[in-house]
Amino acid sequence: FRKDLPKIRDISGNNLGGSVTYYDRTGKTVLFQDYNERKRIPVSGSEISKYMKQATIAIEDRDFYKHGAFDTKGIIRAIVTDIRGGQRQGGSTITQQLVKINEGWTNDRTITRKVKELILAVELEREYEKEDILIGYLNMAPYGNVNYGVETAAQDYFGVEAKNLTLAQAAMLAAIPKAPGTLSPFSSPTYNPSLTEDDFDSEALIGRKNYVIDMMRQQGYITEKEATAAKAVDVLAQVKQKQSFYAGIKAPYFVLAAKKELRKSFPEAAVNRGGWKVITTVDLDLQQLAEEQMEKGKAQLRRQSADNAAMVVEDNQTGQVMALIGGLDFNNDEYGEINYASDVNISPGSSIKPYDYASFIDNNTNVGAGSVLYDQIGALPQYPCTNKALPPAGNCLWDFDRRSPGAMTLRYALGGSRNIPAVKAFVSSVPNDTSTNRTASINHTMGVINGLMGNDDGYRCFKTGTDVTIASEADETQCYSAAGIGDGAYLRLDDHVNGIASLSRLGVSIPKTYILKVTNSSGKILKEFTQPKGKQVIKADAAYIVNDMAADPKASYLGGSCTEVTCSGMKFHRYKGWKTAIKTGTTNDLYDGLMVAWNTKYSVGIWVGNHSRTVSYVGQPENMTDPIVKGFMQGAIDRLGGTAVNWKQPSGIKTVAAYVNRTKTASG
Numbered sequence: 001f002r003k004d005l006p007k008i009r010d011i012s013g014n015n016l017g018g019s020v021t022y023y024d025r026t027g028k029t030v031l032f033q034d035y036n037e038r039k040r041i042p043v044s045g046s047e048i049s050k051y052m053k054q055a056t057i058a059i060e061d062r063d064f065y066k067h068g069a070f071d072t073k074g075i076i077r078a079i080v081t082d083i084r085g086g087q088r089q090g091g092s093t094i095t096q097q098l099v100k101i102n103e104g105w106t107n108d109r110t111i112t113r114k115v116k117e118l119i120l121a122v123e124l125e126r127e128y129e130k131e132d133i134l135i136g137y138l139n140m141a142p143y144g145n146v147n148y149g150v151e152t153a154a155q156d157y158f159g160v161e162a163k164n165l166t167l168a169q170a171a172m173l174a175a176i177p178k179a180p181g182t183l184s185p186f187s188s189p190t191y192n193p194s195l196t197e198d199d200f201d202s203e204a205l206i207g208r209k210n211y212v213i214d215m216m217r218q219q220g221y222i223t224e225k226e227a228t229a230a231k232a233v234d235v236l237a238q239v240k241q242k243q244s245f246y247a248g249i250k251a252p253y254f255v256l257a258a259k260k261e262l263r264k265s266f267p268e269a270a271v272n273r274g275g276w277k278v279i280t281t282v283d284l285d286l287q288q289l290a291e292e293q294m295e296k297g298k299a300q301l302r303r304q305s306a307d308n309a310a311m312v313v314e315d316n317q318t319g320q321v322m323a324l325i326g327g328l329d330f331n332n333d334e335y336g337e338i339n340y341a342s343d344v345n346i347s348p349g350s351s352i353k354p355y356d357y358a359s360f361i362d363n364n365t366n367v368g369a370g371s372v373l374y375d376q377i378g379a380l381p382q383y384p385c386t387n388k389a390l391p392p393a394g395n396c397l398w399d400f401d402r403r404s405p406g407a408m409t410l411r412y413a414l415g416g417s418r419n420i421p422a423v424k425a426f427v428s429s430v431p432n433d434t435s436t437n438r439t440a441s442i443n444h445t446m447g448v449i450n451g452l453m454g455n456d457d458g459y460r461c462f463k464t465g466t467d468v469t470i471a472s473e474a475d476e477t478q479c480y481s482a483a484g485i486g487d488g489a490y491l492r493l494d495d496h497v498n499g500i501a502s503l504s505r506l507g508v509s510i511p512k513t514y515i516l517k518v519t520n521s522s523g524k525i526l527k528e529f530t531q532p533k534g535k536q537v538i539k540a541d542a543a544y545i546v547n548d549m550a551a552d553p554k555a556s557y558l559g560g561s562c563t564e565v566t567c568s569g570m571k572f573h574r575y576k577g578w579k580t581a582i583k584t585g586t587t588n589d590l591y592d593g594l595m596v597a598w599n600t601k602y603s604v605g606i607w608v609g610n611h612s613r614t615v616s617y618v619g620q621p622e623n624m625t626d627p628i629v630k631g632f633m634q635g636a637i638d639r640l641g642g643t644a645v646n647w648k649q650p651s652g653i654k655t656v657a658a659y660v661n662r663t664k665t666a667s668g
Helices: 050-060 072-084 094-103 111-127 130-138 150-158 167-178 202-218 224-232 252-265 268-273 284-303 349-362 410-415 419-426 436-453 481-485 493-504 540-550 622-640
Strands: 020-023 030-034 277-280 308-315 321-325 372-375 406-409 460-462 515-519 525-528 581-586 592-598 602-609
Touching (some): 020 252, 050 094, 050 130, 094 111, 167 202, 252 277, 284 321, 284 622, 308 493, 321 493, 349 419, 349 481, 349 581, 372 410, 372 419, 406 410, 410 419, 419 436, 419 481, 436 481, 436 493, 493 540, 493 602, 540 581, 602 622
Antiparallel strands (some): 020 030, 308 321, 308 602, 372 406, 515 525, 581 592
């Protein structure tokens, strides 16, 4: 038989699988247990109650520490007990049962199977200490429903960790593996509302629980007094109703984004088998801060007829996403589980404009914040301007305020969110571009945007009539001038934030990530974060200039004023010495309202709108986005403490006297 049998080298449960458990960045706080058919979290022996170990040995294998792989006396005792009609006992040792579970064998009682089982059990006893075998069994034993292993059983039945199980609770759990289908309370609609049929035998469970306690007393693990007290406990009254799949999840949308990254990194079958520990990048302090600010902003969203919002926070130095909110109501039956931060195509509106100027400055000679573009209505690629009537009747590109102030520096064009200069920059990134509709410049700028985002499909346009919520690569088409003001082009918020973070990194793009470390149930590291080598997408001086322009409170159209220490009103470009760049975004249909903000430490992006993206909000989006982002960014700076760190001006930047526009410009 031996030549046909596997070599057992691992009793961690990798073969069995189990939950994929997501943790915060400290590796200490569980965010979610993601399971399919098996919910299992392996733990060490020190994390399991002594009562659980003792109860299991007492009922399953009383001479566990005395015999080898099999117990001749136990087999004879089980046969005699069965003949006398007492509580049925199995003749298999804990070692034999571990072999069956580890190999995925059924309760086949044939001679052939038993011989194979004994051969592997003998080898297991030679390879491992008794304590390791016991803990291996306790981490794999079936405790009813999808619960495998004592840790998830303790959590789901009693809401405690395995190390905190009481005597009565441990005795009840130890009673279940004999017949999980009938002895588990989760086989009853009383405890498991998802069921309609009741297979639970409560009398049998309590009888076997008390029998476990008697065995523990007889074998000297507990006193008579303890046994009597444990039997008197109404342990079923302590059993909690089985929770829904997502019950208790923390930072739910962050978990969904991390799960998406995990499935891109590993084969589907491996992830489904599970039993893995995933340490994510989420900082729960920043996550809580983001959630608090979002909660404060809900009333204003309602006043402006918006019913949803999303937010992403990235650590600029590492590319690690620190906080993410993908919607306002995860439990909403219609759209709650849709992650608007990472899975939904949104139009960025004017929040795309920093990229326009970054590409324009980067690929042209002697262009900077003081360079002038004319903010004047006239013909532009895609906007022939043969009819100057206001939209939608006319075909000119207009600024939001319908004004044409004329000569405009790039600094004030970006700060005032002017449309015409932005499109001119967008279609002029290639010097002396003579291509049809300036597609050479457009494609160059689109390449810069996607390079900064670290995603070749980060920013894209779709064919007319495409449902952008389900659009695929096959639906993509050439972008034109309108993409320069975020109109008719789409991205995902987390990609956008990573692109903005690349500007903060002075043009260096690194991949965003939601995962720090992945280990399997035996502790083997499958993936671990290392600081990626960045790619210089645009020159550092171009990125610095854009950062400086967007961080200039004097150029910004937002209401309020700033000193070098703090700001008033809607502005938050200065706080405790930190310089923060800000850009708003609005789409013509008012489906998408955005704001991005960034300093040397964090980049933040927020989206507001309606869940269907077919209903307009009312009013200016910055009335919704600004208080949330401002509150978060200032709270994050407070948390950092220490001395402010701002961008250092690259040596190649030249400073000269510039044209100053003294006409107030404002737009959304």
